[in-house]
Amino acid sequence: MILVCARADADWTTRGSSFDRTCAKCGWHVMVAVSSQRFLKKRPETPILCEQCWLALGGLGPEDEVRLPDKPEAVAEEIRGAVPNNWSKRN
Ligand SMILES: [Zn+2]
Numbered sequence: 001m002i003l004v005c006a007r008a009d010a011d012w013t014t015r016g017s018s019f020d021r022t023c024a025k026c027g028w029h030v031m032v033a034v035s036s037q038r039f040l041k042k043r044p045e046t047p048i049l050c051e052q053c054w055l056a057l058g059g060l061g062p063e064d065e066v067r068l069p070d071k072p073e074a075v076a077e078e079i080r081g082a083v084p085n086n087w088s089k090r091n
Contacts, residue, residue, distance in 0.1 A: 003039065003046050003069065004054045005030035013085035014078040023050035031085070033078050035070035 008019045008029035016034040023030055024047045032040065032048075040046060049057075060066065068075045 009088040025053040039069035
């Protein structure tokens with residue numbers, strides 16, 4: 001199982017996202033939404049890939065199964081609450 005995250009410099013983020021994790025392949029900082037933070041707490045060994053690296057690996061294969069990191073309602077609520085991301089403008 002892998003966790004696919006947007007890169008930390010994405011245009012939008014969700015409230016409470018963390019930016020301290022990095023992609024296992026390219027080392028870029030990624031955004032980890034609260035739902036995924038909860039997921040990683042339960043499964044800290046899960047490798048994280050940024051979406052670019054995941055797509056470069058071929059993205060979703062025919063055998064792959066997509067799972068949300070949390071209940072669909074929780075993930076939908078996060079997406080509805082998305083805010084502009086200022087991470088790349090930080091000092
Ligand atoms: Zn990457």
